[in-house]
Amino acid sequence: MKKKYAGIDYPLLLSEFKHLCRVMKLILSLLLLCASTVFSVNVNSQTARVNIVANELTVKEIINQIEEQTDFLFVYNNEKVDLNHRISFNASDVSVFNVLNQIFRNLDIVYVMEGNNILLMKKGTLPQQDTKLLKGIVKDQSGEPVIGANVVVKGTTNGTVTDLNGNFTLEVADTDILLVSFIGYMSREIPVGNKKSLDISLLEDSKTLDEVVVVGYGTQKKVNLTGAVNVISDKDFKDRQASTVSQLLQGAAPGFNFDIGTQNGFEPGATMNISIRGMGSLNGGSPYVVIDGFPGDLNNLNPEDIESVSVLKDAAASAIYGARAPYGVILITTKKGKRNEKVSVSYTGNLIVKTAQKLPESLDSYTWTRVLNEAGDNMGGHPFSNETIDRVIAYQKGDFDYIRNSIPDWPDGATIFGAMPEGNVWNNANLNYANTDWWDIYFGNSVNQKHDISLHGGTDKVSYYFSAGYMDDSSVLNFGTDYFKRLNTLGKISVAITDWWDFGYETRFAKKIREKPNMTKEGDYSFMYRHISRxxxxxxxxxxxxxxxxxxxxxxxxxxxxxxxxxDYWNNFRMEIRPLKGWKINADFAYNVYNQEISNVEKYIYTYDVNNQPYENGISIPNNLLRRKYIKKYWTTNIFTSYDFNINEDHNFTVLTGMQFERGDESWVQGYKTDLISEKVPSFPNATGDALLSEAWLIILRKVTSRE
Known part of the structure; x- marks a missing residue:
């Protein structure tokens, strides 16, 4: 039975895209026509020559002939321009200009040539609008000119930027509205009206300039930043669905480079390798990831718990984090409650339907066998006999009686056709006669789900944030067990012990399960993709x-x-003391336990002979079980102090010094055993083969780092 794949109608999409391009070109041409009432006919229209043979053809069919013989492209609106009039017209070696005049002579259609585009319009639809040259100046609150401010006619691409003196000139109409904007200032919309000059004043956007950016062991206002820092807010993740954070970061900030790094493609729960500003060395390298002040794996986070992501791109990253950050730093801040905030509970549920991308189209078995036989004419012979091709034709017609009668040793009780019996087994090569589209067989769709719930609020002394999230991401493969699941919880409590002393506690938990087919000794995804195509x-x-x-x-x-x-389980404790204005003393402690369990079960592959008797395929012998247990215990503490001050409100300084202590213990044990008695209960006591055990000794890492 062949399944139907509900794919995308790509020819229809291509047609719609071409129509959209034509409409966009029509709009752009109209804008140009509004700005200038002088229409010029391209010289090419008088030099390009065509041969037209039209016997009761529609105008549309005639202009199609012109498009095929020249570089011209006709742009028009199907709803406003009627090209269904039929005309009889013959011309040999005639200019396009003369052909157009002839076919539109008795029609209410006019044309305008812009380069290689010919714009068709109904007579009387050209908008006539007077334009004028508008001059103006853009200043800030203190009267200083704003250099490089954007001045654009709203809803168009007609615009300019201010010069070194804040001046600009722009051709506009009285009905236009100017949109004036510049980084750090609030945008303004100004109607042109009958004015010939404008004096525009922009106000500083204090909200943007005062926005706090996380940079290493502290924060800075955007207005004070000197390094290359990009900030990605939670709004950039809104309405974007992906199973991991690294997938969501694609396209979120400039300078990010992503690659899968494996041959498994976008498998369920796929993580992406990230680099900042390209490859940093011949051996590659990835940015250092810090989550709420401590190193971590961004793909273990629930995207709904992220408040902001700061990306440190230049040498400032190494200045803060040393040798661990030669390839940049990604600083992730998770959400937290706010003081004096009402209790708020939110729930988000998503039902996600995944389908395969555009799949290759395969030849049917008859065409495929004929093509290979034709190729065999030049290679020494036909790989497929006439009898096989006759069975292929009969199979596609559903003539199974013919197939049964053409195979003398067809097994009794066999009712499904396509395979050819050969001795005691079924043929595995050129004697079969089915018609199988393997892309259609292997790929289908999956229904996935994602649920998130959070509770946050606060009083004048206490703020809190609690959340939980669940992700279920399954493969679009129709066979095998292939899924990714993740459960996240996050809890944060912050208490103001006094006006100058704060204490906080954070607990973060992530559980991930990834199960996929191992395909025994045949390979993994790369083998499967190779098999489908071959x-x-x-x-x-x-x-x-x-x-x-x-x-x-x-x-x-x-x-x-x-x-x-x-x-992945974290417990973090934080304390901040503020003895004087601008002076902060911070002490953080984090304890992390990371457990990983791996269980690989390779079972027997059973193949059936022509008597419907199963036997173990040699490639799967012996069946076996591998298990690995890994545990990492890590703790770290940061103690640092900073002092912020400014001079004359113009020069801002931050002095920071501190130290960090780290310790990590890692160990793992692995076992392997063959000959499982029962594959339904894979375990070492259930296996009779020889056991292989390996173990890694305890590793202890200590580091003391001072930062000034």
Whole structure:
């Protein structure tokens, strides 16, 4: 049975895209026509010559002939320009200019040539609008000129920027509205009216300039930043669906480069390698990730818990974090409650339908066999006999009686056709006669879900934030076990002990499960993709009794899985003391436990003979079990103090000094055993083969770092 894939109608999309391009070109041409009442006919229209043969053809069919013979493109609106009039017209070696005059002579259609574009319009629809040259100056609150301010006619691309003196000139109409904007200032909309000059004053956007940006062990206002820092807010993640944070960061900030880094593509829960400003060395390198002041894995976070992401791109990153940050730093701040905030509870649920991207189109088995036989004419012979091709034709017609009668040794009780019996087994090569689209067989769709709930609020002394999130991301493969699941919880409490002393506690928990087919010794995703693109369309999905053929490799996909279970658990304590104005003393402590369990089960692959008897395929012998247990315990503390001051309200300074202590203990143990008695209960006591055990010794890392 062949499944139908509900894909996207790409020819229709291409047609709609071409129509959209034409409409956009029409609008752009109209804007140019409004700004100038002088219409010029391109010289090419008088030199380009065409041959037209039209016997009761529509105008549209005639202009199609012109487009095929020249570089001209006709732009028009189907709803306003009627090109269905029929005309009889013959011309040989005639200029396009003369052809257009002839076919539009008795019609209410006019044309305008702009380069290689010919704009068609209904007579009387050209808007006539007087324009004028408007002059103006843009200043700030103190009367100083604003250099480089954007001045644009609202809703158009007609605009300019102010010069060194804040002046600008722009051709506008009385009905236009100017949109004036500049970084750090509030935008203004100003109607032109009958004015010939404008004196525009912009107000500083204090909200933007005072926005606090996380930079290393402290924060700074945007207005005081001197390094290359990009800030990504939670608004940039809104309404974007992805299973991991690294996927969501794509396109969120300039200078980010992403790649999958494996041959598995966008598998469920796929993580992406990130680099900032390109490759930093021959060996590559990734940015240093800091979450709420401590190193971590951004893909273990729930995107709904992220408040902002700061990206440090230049040498300032190494100045703060030293040798750990030669490739930049990604600073992630999670959400928290606010004081004097009412209790708020929010829930978000998403139902996500995933489908495969545009899949290749495969040849049907008849066309494929004929093409290969034609190629064989130049290579020494036909790979497919006439009998096989006759069975291919009969299979596509559904003439199974012919197929049964043409195979003398067809097995009794076999009712499914496509496979060819060969001795005691089913043929695995050129004798089969099915018609299989392997892309359609393998890929379908999946329904996934994502749920998030949060509670936050605060009083004048206490603020709190609690959240939980669940993600279920399944593959679009139709076979095998292939999914990613993640559970996140986050809790934050901040208490103002006094006006100058704050204490905070944060707990963060993440559990991830990734299970995928291991395909035994045949390979992984890369093997599967290679097989789909190379497998014959005559190869059947089933044998005569409805069992999956080994050559379909579906038995391999469904035989065993690799399962990885990760738990990341953090407890963070924070304290801030403010003895004097501008002086802060901070002490942070974090304890992290990371557990990882890996269980790889390779089961027997069973193949069936022509008597419907199963046997173990040699590639899967022996079945086996591998388990690995890894645990990491890590603690770190930061103690630092900073003093902020300014001189004459113009020069801002921050002095920071501190130290950091770290310790990490890591260990793992791994076991491997063959010959599972029962594959339904994979365990070491349930296996009779030899056991292989390995263990890593305890590793202790200590580091003391001073920062000034």
């Amino acid at each position: 497998n014959y369309p005559i190869t059947p999905l089933y044998d005569g009794f409805g069992n999956y053929m080994f050559e379909s490799h579906i038995p391999s996909i469904e035989s065993g899985t690799d399962k990885q279970d990760d738990i």
